[in-house]
Amino acid sequence: MALLRTLSHQPVTSKNMSERPKAADLRSKKAEHHTHGPQELSRIVTDFKTGRCYCRGKLLGKGGFAKCYEFSDLVTGKVYAAKIIPHTRVSKPHQRAKIDKEIELHRALHHKHIVHFYHHFEDKDHIYILLEYCSRRSLAHILKARKVLTEPEVRYYLRQIVAGLKYLHEQEILHRDLKLGNFFITELMELKLGDFGLAAKLEPVESRRRTICGTPNYLPPEVLNKQGHGRESDVWALGCVMYTMLLGRPPFETTNLKETYRCIREARYTLPSTLSTPAQDLISGMLARNPQQRPLLDSILSHDFFTQGFTPARLSISCCVSSPNFQRSPRQSFFRKAAAAIFGGKRDKEKYYHTLKLSKEEDIHRLQNDLKRITIGTPPVTDTATGVRHSAPPRPPPTPPPPHEVRDSIHMIVRGALGTSCNSSEGVEDGTMASVVDGVARVLRDCLENMPEAESIPKKKVGSTFLWVTKWVDYSNKYGFGYQLSDHTVGVLFNNGTHMSLLPDRKTVHYSAELGNCCVLSSKEAKEPFLGQVTILEYFAHYMEENLMDGGNLSKVTDVSKPCLYLLQWLKSDRALMMLFNNGTFQVNFYHDHTKIILCCEAQEYLLSYINEERVSTTVRLSALINNGCSAHLRERMHYAYNMLMQLCT
Structure with a gap:
C-alpha cells in the first residue's frame, strides 16, 4: 500500500504505465545503480565558463532524472536550488533533448509566482540548473505536517497558483504536472510554480500529442483516453490540488492504480459534507468530465468560494506546521x-x-476590493454625476501625431509633486526641484535635436543597475500615488505633498516632506504623526505585491548601498504616465501598448532604456542614440515624453 501511494504521486509517461514494478525488476535496477552509478558529486562545483564556484549543501529533493541540492555562490553568498542531472541519466538523444527543452522553456519565464531560472552549466559528469531557492520547501511538505488546510489558506495558495498558471497559459505553455510537490514556498510564504520537466507548448487540438504523462492521481480523463492535453487539463489538476489541500488526499486515490484510472475516466469521487457548499461547487466544476465544461482561470477567481470567503493577505510561517487562527x-x-x-x-x-x-x-x-477599482495602467475618467474617478475602458491606441504636434495633443489629467498638494495647477516653484526638471529636459532635448534618423535602436547594448518603477497605482482620489521600484522598495507620494518609502526589508521607512530632506523611521515603531501614513504605505505594498505584475524584464536591483530614491513628481495624460525622481531618473509608461521609456544617469553617463510591447528591454547610452539615431517608433515616444516633462514648467 505504501509503495502504491508513492507510485501514484510520481510522474508517468506512456512508457511506464504498468501498475506495479516487479520485484525482480526492482532488484535489477538497484544492482545497475550500484554498478554503473554516476560520478559522486563534489562538494565544490565550478562553472568553468564563468569561473564561479558553488558550495553544495543539503539535499532538497529528488526525482526521476535529477536531485536538487542547496547551492551557495562562494563569492556573493547567494543561495540557489540546484537541479543536478548526471550525464549518465540523459545519455540517449531523446533524454538530452527533454532536458534542453526544459531549460529553454523555463529560462524564458518571468513571473512572481514562477520559480525563477537563473543559470545553467555542465561539466563532464553533470548538468546543473540554478533555480530560485524556496526555503519553506513545498506544499506537499506543508500538507504532510498539517494533514489538511483551512479554506482561507486554500484560497491564499490557489490565488497564487492561478496567477502563475494564467501567465503560463498566456505564453501558450501547459504545465502538465500540477501537484503539491511542484508548488514551492519561499521564506515569506509566497508560492512559486516549478518543475517544468513535463511542460509543453499548447498545440491545436488536431496536432496534440497523445502521450500519457503527468502524475497518476492528477491525470484528467482526456489524457488517459489519449486525446491530448489542453488548458482544461491543467484546470482539472488544479481541482485535484484543491481537493487534496482541503481533505488531505487526492480525489481519485484508491488501493489499485487501475481502479484509480477507472474512477478518473468516470469522474467518480466523493465530496464530504464537511466541505462548504462553495468549495464543493468549485471542485465539481474543475473536475467536470467534459473538458469544455470546466471553468476558465478568471472564472475560478470570481467564484463564490473566493468572493464570499476571507483570504489572508499573508500567512505566518507557523502555518507550515500548525493551523492558523482567523477568528x-x-x-x-x-x-x-x-x-x-x-x-x-x-x-x-x-x-x-x-x-x-x-x-x-x-x-x-x-x-x-476598493483598490481594484482604482487606476492601474490606464487614465482615470471622472464621473460627473458622482465625482468618482475610475479606470477608462480599453481602447485602441491612437495614431501617433508628428513630433512637432505632440505637445499640443497632450491632455493632462492629474498630477502630484513633493511638497505640494495633489492636483495643484501651480508650476514648479522650488529652485532645487526646478533644476532637476530643467536638467532632465535639457538632456532629452539635446538628444532629440541632434539624433539622426535610423530604422532601429543601436545594436550595442549596455548593462545597468539603476532603479525603475515596476508597478504603480493611482489612488490620488483618496490617499496618493503608489509605486514599487525594481529593488522592491514601495513608495507613496501622498496628496498632502509628503513622501514615504518602505524599504525591501519591510521594516525601514524613509520620510520626506521636501527635496533633500529625508528622515528614517521604523514601520513597527512609528508614532504620530506618521502612523496613519505608514499604515496606508503598508497597504499599498500588500496590494501591489498580491495583485500587480512587473512591467518588464529589466534586471532587478538588490544593492542596499544605493542612495534613497523617491518620487519627486508624477503627471498623467490621456496617453501616458510620467514619473520624475529626486536623482533625475525619468520614466514614462504608455498605457495602450505598455511600452516604457526610462532615462537615468549612471556613472556620470546618461542611459536610456526602452521596454517594448513584448516587455523586452533594451538599454543604450544616450551618446549612442545621438550618434546613430533610433527608430521612428521610439523617437515619437521620446518627443511625447519630453513634452510631458515640459508640462511641469507650465
Missing part, C-alpha cells in the same frame, strides 16, 4: 489600526467603522 483576521486588524491612526476621536472612529462595516467578514471584502 480575528489580519486584514480586519489592519484596517482598525488604520482607522485609529487616521481618526483621533472616538466618534470619528465609530463613524469610520460604520462606513466600512467591519463588523461582518464578508463586508471586509468590499473594502478589500
Whole structure:
C-alpha cells in the first residue's frame, strides 16, 4: 500500500504505465545503480565558463532524472536550488533533448509566482540548473505536517497558483504536472510554480500529442483516453490540488492504480459534507468530465468560494506546521489600526467603522476590493454625476501625431509633486526641484535635436543597475500615488505633498516632506504623526505585491548601498504616465501598448532604456542614440515624453 501511494504521486509517461514494478525488476535496477552509478558529486562545483564556484549543501529533493541540492555562490553568498542531472541519466538523444527543452522553456519565464531560472552549466559528469531557492520547501511538505488546510489558506495558495498558471497559459505553455510537490514556498510564504520537466507548448487540438504523462492521481480523463492535453487539463489538476489541500488526499486515490484510472475516466469521487457548499461547487466544476465544461482561470477567481470567503493577505510561517487562527483576521486588524491612526476621536472612529462595516467578514471584502477599482495602467475618467474617478475602458491606441504636434495633443489629467498638494495647477516653484526638471529636459532635448534618423535602436547594448518603477497605482482620489521600484522598495507620494518609502526589508521607512530632506523611521515603531501614513504605505505594498505584475524584464536591483530614491513628481495624460525622481531618473509608461521609456544617469553617463510591447528591454547610452539615431517608433515616444516633462514648467 505504501509503495502504491508513492507510485501514484510520481510522474508517468506512456512508457511506464504498468501498475506495479516487479520485484525482480526492482532488484535489477538497484544492482545497475550500484554498478554503473554516476560520478559522486563534489562538494565544490565550478562553472568553468564563468569561473564561479558553488558550495553544495543539503539535499532538497529528488526525482526521476535529477536531485536538487542547496547551492551557495562562494563569492556573493547567494543561495540557489540546484537541479543536478548526471550525464549518465540523459545519455540517449531523446533524454538530452527533454532536458534542453526544459531549460529553454523555463529560462524564458518571468513571473512572481514562477520559480525563477537563473543559470545553467555542465561539466563532464553533470548538468546543473540554478533555480530560485524556496526555503519553506513545498506544499506537499506543508500538507504532510498539517494533514489538511483551512479554506482561507486554500484560497491564499490557489490565488497564487492561478496567477502563475494564467501567465503560463498566456505564453501558450501547459504545465502538465500540477501537484503539491511542484508548488514551492519561499521564506515569506509566497508560492512559486516549478518543475517544468513535463511542460509543453499548447498545440491545436488536431496536432496534440497523445502521450500519457503527468502524475497518476492528477491525470484528467482526456489524457488517459489519449486525446491530448489542453488548458482544461491543467484546470482539472488544479481541482485535484484543491481537493487534496482541503481533505488531505487526492480525489481519485484508491488501493489499485487501475481502479484509480477507472474512477478518473468516470469522474467518480466523493465530496464530504464537511466541505462548504462553495468549495464543493468549485471542485465539481474543475473536475467536470467534459473538458469544455470546466471553468476558465478568471472564472475560478470570481467564484463564490473566493468572493464570499476571507483570504489572508499573508500567512505566518507557523502555518507550515500548525493551523492558523482567523477568528480575528489580519486584514480586519489592519484596517482598525488604520482607522485609529487616521481618526483621533472616538466618534470619528465609530463613524469610520460604520462606513466600512467591519463588523461582518464578508463586508471586509468590499473594502478589500476598493483598490481594484482604482487606476492601474490606464487614465482615470471622472464621473460627473458622482465625482468618482475610475479606470477608462480599453481602447485602441491612437495614431501617433508628428513630433512637432505632440505637445499640443497632450491632455493632462492629474498630477502630484513633493511638497505640494495633489492636483495643484501651480508650476514648479522650488529652485532645487526646478533644476532637476530643467536638467532632465535639457538632456532629452539635446538628444532629440541632434539624433539622426535610423530604422532601429543601436545594436550595442549596455548593462545597468539603476532603479525603475515596476508597478504603480493611482489612488490620488483618496490617499496618493503608489509605486514599487525594481529593488522592491514601495513608495507613496501622498496628496498632502509628503513622501514615504518602505524599504525591501519591510521594516525601514524613509520620510520626506521636501527635496533633500529625508528622515528614517521604523514601520513597527512609528508614532504620530506618521502612523496613519505608514499604515496606508503598508497597504499599498500588500496590494501591489498580491495583485500587480512587473512591467518588464529589466534586471532587478538588490544593492542596499544605493542612495534613497523617491518620487519627486508624477503627471498623467490621456496617453501616458510620467514619473520624475529626486536623482533625475525619468520614466514614462504608455498605457495602450505598455511600452516604457526610462532615462537615468549612471556613472556620470546618461542611459536610456526602452521596454517594448513584448516587455523586452533594451538599454543604450544616450551618446549612442545621438550618434546613430533610433527608430521612428521610439523617437515619437521620446518627443511625447519630453513634452510631458515640459508640462511641469507650465
